[in-house]
Structures are given as structure tokens and as C-alpha cells.
Amino acid sequence: MTEILHFDTYLDNCTYFKNSPYDTIFKLSNPVKCIHKIYLKSLEMPIVFENIRDGNTSNVFSIKINNTIKTATLASKNYTDINVLLTDINNALGYSYLSVNSNGYIILSATINSNIVIQKSILANVILGFSENQSGVTSLSSTNKYTLSYDNFISLYLDIPSKGTSSGSRLISFKIPLNAVNGMIFYMADNASFRQYIEVADENYVLSQFRVTVYDRFGYNINTGLDYSFTLELQFCY
């Protein structure tokens, strides 16, 4: 036996946990028991969070030059042009260290004979393509090409006792692959080839309310979001 339930963070049965639709508590008008599995059937979410945002270190770029650490901390912003991003980082560092070559690699140039060590961050390693703690003298080129579209997926996490779906340490109930860019509505319907469910691990669990948190692929909270909706299918033990 199954039951379909629709949820919307805008509705009255949803309260924001920390002033964000990405961390909410839903209250059910009719509590349900004996749930075996919970499927994600659909999700409709406006994507408005920035690709460079505070809270997940994608806005921090640090380099150690001759044992002096210089750090650029950017304001959250959705960057679509790598040159604009590099200009903002250079301005924050107070020196034009960074540029991009025609092949999409980031070049870091300092004064001659400077020892350069890139400090670990999402901005340095995931977006700009430097390897962890990459180092060089005078200048160096990133190991990989840059990408501004690094948010491959977001995680919808339901605070319901269930067997974990993550192979590692991430809190993931449902994985939402992202194919929308900032400002667009993301729509996902239940995919027959990728049916996602959690298996309730506590036979006495009563689903009367639950907390839903949206994390980015690195496990950080996303703070900027608009109300969204989703549909769950409850599969019962009987």
C-alpha cells in the first residue's frame, strides 16, 4: 500500500528552522505509522543560490607567498565570467596574481623567485582547478581547467531514522542532480532508472513531522533559497 504526499515550504504546515526554506520542519495533519520506504517522486525548486558563496569556502582564496599568507574573501555572488571572478580576487589580494590563459587554465604569477603555495579551499581546488597545496616558484599554472558550474548536485536530507544512502559521511537522503543554472526553476520527476528512496529503520517510527535540510555537494548548508515543493510516496509495511 502506498500514499502520495505533496509538500511545499510556502504552506502553513512548514516552518523555517533557521530563517531559510532550505532548513525547514514539515508537520503532517495526519501522522502516519508503519512506513517501510519513502520515495522522492518529484521536486520543483527555483535555483537562486550563488556559485560563489560564504559558508562553503567557495568565496575564500588563500596563497602563501614566501611564508606570508594572503587571503581574499569575496562577497557571495553568482559569477558567470571567469575574468570578473579573477579581477575580484586580485583586487581583494591587492595584486594581480591571477589570470586565465586561452586553454582555460588559471595562471598565478608573483614577483620573481617567490615561493608560492596554494591553500586548500573549494574556490582554489574545485573552481579554479589548482591541486591541493599546489606550489611553485615565481608562477604556476592550475592542474585542471576552471569551472564555474561546480554544483553538480544538491542533497535533500530528511531527518528520519533510515539506513544511510551515502557511501561516505555526507548527509544525503535524496540526491538532486543539478541541470539548472541560477535563476531557473529546477524540475525533477521520479526517474524509473534512478528511483531514490530511504528505508525507514525504526519500526515504531511515527511520521508526524520531519526536518528537511538542503546541503550542497560538499555537505555545507545553503543559505540562499526560495520556497520549493516536492512530493513523497510513502510505502507502508502492510
Place this chain on the structure above:
Amino acid sequence: MSSVLNIPSTQHTNVETMRHETIITPSTSNPSWGGYFIIDLKEKNCIIHNLTLRFSASQITGLTSGTARYTPCWFWVQRIELVMNNNVIDTIYGNQQFLLHQLFNFDEKRKFLNITAGDYSSVAQRTALASSANDYYLPLWSFFKQTHLTAISPKDDIQIRVYMDTASNNIVVSNGAVGNPVSTITACSLLTQISRLEAPSVNARFKELVKKPQHYKFNELRYGTFNINAGSANASIVLSSIVGPVSFLMFTVRPTNNVSGDGYFNYSAIKDFAILDAGSTNIVGGQSIVSTQALYHLNKEWTRSSYTTETALSSTNNNANVYIYSFGASPVDTLYSGKVYNQYRFIGSEQLQITFPAVLSSAVQVDVYAFVNSAVEYASTYVKKITV
């Protein structure tokens, strides 16, 4: 020894031969802030008494001025699932664990616990702990404490699933501090207090199990969290998540804009509360219980520590406004032994009515923890929980 000595009966002990040990089990997967990890305990031929998580946390770095501290380590976890035979036997929560240890231990023992977990009452102590890499001990008030279950076969494998809270929720910086605090959890181990059995004892226990399953009573936690909007002077909360025979329940009130950091353990006072049954009849003595009666008069009988005296009427106010109502005669004995001294059977329609001291200027979060009388059915081929 007693077979060769002619000792008085007052000095005679009749216990099986066993070795009492504390074993250390490293986590199976790596712990991290805001992540999930597991610990597998596969120790066999022993009685399991108590579990404690030991976190190794780094110094808090990243500040160019000011100081930083962690919250007491109970708050580092969102929830923990205790699993046997691949069944979740109980799910416990950080705030609930903090409260149980503050309320139901003698004050002398609380000092030991708080100094190794990070003392909620001392900013200086927690700041000193966080100024270098340290170990933090998180004792778990779990069903093992009540049942002293025996682990003798592979189906008794225990898994601890730990869902961590974020670093930003658990790092508190001093006023005016500059910089972004950075912390890592480098390791977590499970310290398990056991009594290791000898082969004859194991065989005897297994033979008994083959004949018929054994039952061990414990308090299963039923938890609900509710938000009350600003502008309310009172609230009626339908306790829809609480179903089953409740021995006692406790609840806390915290401003929703301050449920993190030191706000985790600063609980707001209320004016009074009552619990109504499904027919709206008062089931807590016929009238509402005012705050002072609950904190000082009822908790005097129902708790073991002086924690809830650390409120507005005391010279030391740690905002320990924790409200309890017990349907059983002794929550302390129930929590230590699993014994049932009466109960009230909740059906999910009962209401918790709270009157606040004034109209709420900001929204609050009410967390309700109900301790339901349950049992572990322990057989030779399976382990599962049942509601009594």
C-alpha cells in the same frame, strides 16, 4: 576465594567469574562536522553496560583576534541511532542526552562528565579546552545502561550511527572576535564498559535463550519539536509523535533564533503547563503546573541533581528551565533500571498546553522528549524491540 575463607555473609558475593573491562573501538568511517559516520561494535561473550563516544577535536583556529570555544560535546550530534541485528532499537538526540546527564546524575558525578564534555557553566573551561587539540567524552544514556544486554552471537552486532551537527552551530566566538573559526574532528572512538564472560556462563545463557526469548525493559525515546510563532502568549501542542505507554516526559523551550552555540543549553522559562488527554481532560493533577512548582518541587523528587535550581531564583542562573512530568513514581529508577512504576498510554492526540510569561516577542522552539516503556526481545536468532 570464598571457598577457602570462612567469611561473614555480609562479605559474600555470588557473581559469575568475569572480567570487567573498557574496550575502545575506533569508528568504521571517519567523523566530520555536518556528516555521518558509524561505529561497529562486534565484541562477543560479554555483558554491555555503558557506551561513551570519545571525540578528538582540533584546536579552533582561524581567528586573528578574540577567543573561541566549543559547545558541550553532547550538542555536536544531531541524533544517534542505536542498531542491533540491523534494527534501530532507539534513536537518541544531543539535547536529550545533555539533559539526561544533567538531570539524573548526582552533582558530584556531573562534574566529572562536564569537565570532559566541555562545561556548560564555564566559558573559560571550554575556551581553554578549545585552545589546543583535545579529547571530548560524550557519555550515552542508552538502553544498554538499562538492560545490560549480553552479546554472544553475530546477530548481536551493534552499530552506532552518528549524525553530526555542523561546526558553525557548535563553535562560539567571543564578542568582537575577527576571522572565520576553523575546526576538524580528527577521530571518534567508542568506549564500551563490558563484563567479559567465561565459556560456561556463555553456554548457560545460550541454552536459556534457545528455550525461549528474554525481554529487557528500557525507555524508548519519542521526540517531537514544535515551533510557536511570535505574538502568542500560550500554545496548545498536539503531541502527535508520541504514541505508547509514557513513563515520563520532559520539554524545553528555546528561541528559534538562538538554537545553536551557547543557545543550545539556555532554556526559556514558562509560566505554567498542563497535559490534556484526547478528550481535553487535564491528566497532570487537574490544573496547570506553574514553573516554580515544576522546577523546584516536582523535580526535587523526579531528578537526582540540582540542575534545575540553576535558574532565575538562584544566584547562579544557567537558564536550566527544564520541565518534567512523570506518570511513573520514579523517573530516576526507571532510567537506571528500566523498571516501570506506572505509565500513561499516549495515542498521539494528547496536548501539551504552555502559558508563556508574556506574549512572545520572537518565535520559540519547543522540544518534547517522551520516554516510552518498551522492551528488547532477545532470542537466540534475533533481536528486536517491542512496545509493552
